[in-house]
Amino acid sequence: xxxxxxxxxxxxxxxxxxxxxxxxxxxxxxxxxxxxxxxxxxxxxxxxxxxxxxxxxxxxxxxxxxxxxxxxxxxxxxxxxxxxxxxxxxxxxxxxxxxxxxxxxxxxxxxxxxxxxxxxxxxxxxxxxxxxxxxxxxxxxxxxxxxxxxxxxxxxxxxx
Amino acid sequence: xxxxxxxxxxxxxxxxxxxxxxxxxxxxxxxxxxxxxxxxxxxxxxxxxxxxxxxxxxxxxxxxxxxxxxxxxxxxxxxxxxxxxxxxxxxxxxxxxxxxxxxxxxxxxxxxxxxxxxxxxxxx
Numbered sequence: 001x002x003x004x005x006x007x008x009x010x011x012x013x014x015x016x017x018x019x020x021x022x023x024x025x026x027x028x029x030x031x032x033x034x035x036x037x038x039x040x041x042x043x044x045x046x047x048x049x050x051x052x053x054x055x056x057x058x059x060x061x062x063x064x065x066x067x068x069x070x071x072x073x074x075x076x077x078x079x080x081x082x083x084x085x086x087x088x089x090x091x092x093x094x095x096x097x098x099x100x101x102x103x104x105x106x107x108x109x110x111x112x113x114x115x116x117x118x119x120x121x122x123x124x125x126x127x128x129x130x131x132x133x134x135x136x137x138x139x140x141x142x143x144x145x146x147x148x149x150x151x152x153x154x155x156x157x158x159x160x
Numbered sequence: 161x162x163x164x165x166x167x168x169x170x171x172x173x174x175x176x177x178x179x180x181x182x183x184x185x186x187x188x189x190x191x192x193x194x195x196x197x198x199x200x201x202x203x204x205x206x207x208x209x210x211x212x213x214x215x216x217x218x219x220x221x222x223x224x225x226x227x228x229x230x231x232x233x234x235x236x237x238x239x240x241x242x243x244x245x246x247x248x249x250x251x252x253x254x255x256x257x258x259x260x261x262x263x264x265x266x267x268x269x270x271x272x273x274x275x276x277x278x279x280x281x282x283x284x
Contacts, residue, residue: 008252009248009251009252009255010248011244011247011248011251013170013244015174015175015176020247022248022251024251024252024255026255026258026259026262027259027262028262028265030271031269031270031271032262032265032267032269033258033262034271034272035265035269035270035271035272035273036258036261036262036265038271038272038273039272039273040273041273042261042265045257045260045261046254046255046257046258046260046261047254049250049254050253061272062272062275087272089271089272090271123255125251132167132170132171132174133167136166136167136170136171137166137167139243139244139247140166140243140247
């Protein structure tokens with residue numbers, strides 16, 4: 001085993017551009033990490049939020065391809081879809097991401113796979129949206145609680 | 161200026177000077193003059209920053225005291241930090257599952273799966 005330092009995911013909310021960036025290192029070469037992003041049989045094993053079943057409608061991860069999937073839990077279904085704009089193994093995936101419930105909203109996602117040598121990879125995943133409001137709502141919502149609950153909690157605090 | 165309370169908190173903290181002011185107020189209350197000291201800007205400019213933080217509910221000023229010290233509303237600040245941390249933690253959990261998937265994969269795997277023509281009637 002190679003030494004593992006600073007393994008936890010790091011987050012950046014850019015103050016000048018409405019983007020969120022997550023950086024994480026993996027004990028696997030870029031080819032493997034890339035395959036886990038492009039192979040539908042592997043994607044379903046990790047991409048969905050905890051407690052949700054991930055159901056693929058289709059997942060064609062190549063340049064010009066598209067995807068649609070559902071996160072399902074306790075009768076609730078959340079659908080997401082998008083297009084793959086650039087898939088260049090094992091370096092970069094550029095894709096769009098849209099929540100079915102907000103079809104005009106879109107996030108432009110770029111995932112860069114950096115070869116760190118010694119069989120390690122740094123993944124830099126950036127999501128860019130069109131306003132700070134969207135970015136912040138995106139970060140504050142998550143899947144389990146939802147934006148309304150977050151707002152209510154803030155309203156209570158601000159009122160108190 | 162963003163309309164809803166959440167965006168006001170986030171955009172108030174988007175500015176480096178205001179973030180720095182908040183960091184100092186996290187240590188102790190301070191007056192406007194004290195807050196303005198380290199910056200190469202007018203007290204007026206700092207006062208403007210303060211008003212943005214006040215509008216977002218991040219700080220308050222005591223009306224009763226002569227000095228009107230600025231006070232950090234720590235609960236509001238913590239809530240925002242918690243949201244960001246929760247988002248980060250969700251990503252971390254996702255990537256821990258990815259760690260497990262990577263462990264279960266053979267070492268000599270190709271970066272993309274072999275192309276398979278769609279099969280009529282088959283579930284992908």
